[in-house]
Amino acid sequence: MKVYIKDYLFIRSSNFYYEPQFRQMELPSGASLNQEISLQKGRVKKTGLFLDQPIDSAVRIEILDIQAGEEKEIFVSNHPRLGKGWVESFPQSYFARDNKVHFRLTNTSPDTITISISRRPKFSDGFQLTLIPKSKDEEMIDDGVLRIYVQEEPLFLHDPKLQFRTAKQAFSQEKKFLAFWFIVLMVCAVKTLQYGRRREGDRTNLN
Incomplete structure (x- = not known):
């Protein structure tokens, strides 16, 4: 098994979404914004959504693994409101393989809410943002992303199969x-x- 020093020492953060604001989007009651994100094998993940302005209405945040058309809920949290700034989410702590999952924000209030959409950087192909209306077909949001970060912690803290003896191997490599x-x-x-x-x-x- 190949082991690298970064697996022992470093916390890695992926922050791709600092592009200028792309548009303000209205999200009706029951509608969702669905953002693809990548989570790497063997790390505890912490994801965060940045809000430019507070949402004074009820919303639900979910992280979903979709396999063969089936949705598996990894994380869910209901909020009566969200303040301005970072909203952190903590999905399942360990993945046995690399995963592309869906980060979903749903308006659970009876009122329409407004969400800021950032412009998608060129190097983030595949991070597709989709609008899912309550009773209509999905709509792709071209060139837009939610402002999300993903943090990965050192592998050895969370993988019981990775013994300390492999540290020597990591250093020698x-x-x-x-x-x-x-x-x-x-x-x-x-x-x-x-x-x-x-x-x-x-x-x-x-x-």
């Missing part, structure tokens, strides 16, 4: 990575010492 950062740290340390000595010499000359 990435010798070039370690050597590069060792050199960078040494150069920084030497430069810091040289700067400190120059400052000390300047103070001595002033005295």
Whole structure:
């Protein structure tokens, strides 16, 4: 099994959706916005939706795994209202394979709500946003995405099959990575010492 240092040390965050606002969309009662997102194998996932303005109406947030046309609920949360800023969601903690799932925001209030849609970056092909009306056909929102982030935590914290002994394997596989950062740290340390000595010499000359 191939193991990498990043599986042991790093929390990875994917933040693709900082493009300018694309449009304001009205979401009628019972309608949903459905956003495809990718979740990587073997990580605890934390996803967040950013709202430019509060929603003073009831909504439901779901994360769904869709296989062979069947929807499997991974996460669901009902909110009487949502404040401005980040709304975090915590789906199932471990996936045995890479997954493309659906992040769904549904208006459960009797009133229409307004949602900000960001422009989809060119490198996020496949992150399709869809409007699902209550009793009509789905409608693709071309060039638009919800502003979502996905955070991945280190694999070894959550996979019981990944034993600590594989840490040695991970380090041996990435010798070039370690050597590069060792050199960078040494150069920084030497430069810091040289700067400190120059400052000390300047103070001595002033005295």
